[in-house]
Amino acid sequence: MSLPSIRSLSTSTSPPTSTSPFTPTIHPIFESSTGTWQxxxxxxxxxxxxxxxxxxxxxxxxQTVSPTTALALLEQVSRAGYTVEMILESHVHADHLTAAFFLQNRLARAQGGLRPPIGIGKRVEQVQRQFGRRYSIGDDEYVGVFDRLFDDNEIFAIGDLRGEVMHLPGHTPDHLGYKFGDDVFCGDSLFHPDIGTARCDFPGGSSEALFRSGRRLLALPGHVRIWTGHDYPPADGARPAVPWTSVAEHRAQNKHLMDGISQQDFVALRSARDASMAAPKLLHPSLQINIRAGRMPSPTDKGDRLLHLPMKGGDLV
Known part of the structure; x- marks a missing residue:
């Protein structure tokens, strides 16, 4: 498979390779324009x-959509000789468009018709309804688009790996983490310790809930690795290019959740931080595409695929 130039893409220099059948081999790929770890x-x-x-x-x-980053994922899958059994979403993202549907179709062709289901938490339906109404999207464009809706604490398998679903609300109400052995993929709940935690000011977000979710993660054994969904490295590049931090390091260093910080302290810190933050740059296209699991809007009779863009001051005459 030939790839276009990928200047914005980097990978961790040494992805963990497992020697145990019950411990995953992990390939992290960083997309720098949205600060996303995949x-x-x-x-x-x-x-x-x-x-x-x-x-x-x-x-x-x-307003152009392209699959450069997703093609890099497919390149890694092909190079390693993997069969992809599932595409997992931690939540409905508000800062990037998901490639889940694109990858599902490409993988189905590459895998002889084996179409990996797209999984997400069962509470996604309330998020879909909320944003479907906000953006005037018809039910037929988002109902049933996810293939698997996970229950809290559900167990599933990827080959011989045992996966466990962790409901981690706070950033969004549908937010999940995925645990494989001593590795937890926490989505947008915890970031690196010097950043702290994700914002809680989206509809359905809750700083109280995120505090409880963070405490659930930090109650795991100290050696467990927490793999974050985003990173915003400092301009000097001082932070190592690795996407995980141990539970013990978070307990000692996380600026929002280290040991000794109370729920009251956390809510005050998080609320002050959220009040100072601008909306994500890709908020409106992300939500409209992601409640569709990555499908594009249905075309108009002219062949255009349109998104809604809220305007302020629209009552001017």
């Missing part, structure tokens, strides 16, 4: 794999 998580004994939180590229200036 993951390929593979069973070493069967070469069956899952893809977590994949990104579809969107150029705001030209």
């Amino acid at each position: 993951y390929i998580v593979a069973c070493p004994s069967t070469h069956r794999a899952a893809i977590i939180d994949p990104v579809l590229d969107y150029d705001r200036a030209t």
Whole structure:
């Protein structure tokens, strides 16, 4: 498979390779324009794999969608000889477009018709209804688009790997983490310790809930690795290019959730931070595409695929 130039893409220099059939081999791929960590998580004994939180590229200036980042994921899958059994979303993202549907179709062709289901938390339906109404999207464009709606604490398999679903609300109400052995993919709940945690000011978000979710993660054994969904490295590049931090390090260093910070302290810190933050740059296209699991809007009779863009001051005459 030939790839276009990928200047914005980098990978961790040494992705963990498992020697145990019950510990995943992990390939992290960083998409720098949205600061997103995507993951390929593979069973070493069967070469069956899952893809977590994949990104579809969107150029705001030209309103162009392209699959450069997703093609890089497919290149890694092909190079490693994996069969992708599932595409996992941690939540409905508000800062990037998901590549889940694109990857599902490409993989079905590459895997002889084996079409990996797209999984997400069962509470996604309330998020879909909310944003479907906000953007005047018909039910037929988002109802039933996800193939698997996970229950809290549900167990599933990728090859011989045992996956566990962790409901981690706070950033969004549908938010999940995925645990494989001593590795947890926490989506947008925890970031690196010097950043802290995700914002809670989206509809359905809750700083109280995120505090409880964070405490659930930090109650895991100290050696467990927490793989984040985003990173915003400092301009000097001082932080190592790895997407995980141990539970013990978070307990000692996480600026929002380290040991000794109370729920009251956390809510005050998080609320002050959220009040100062601008909306994500790709908020409106992301939500409209992601409640569709990455499908594009239905075309008009002219062949255009349109998104809604809220305007302020629209009552001017």
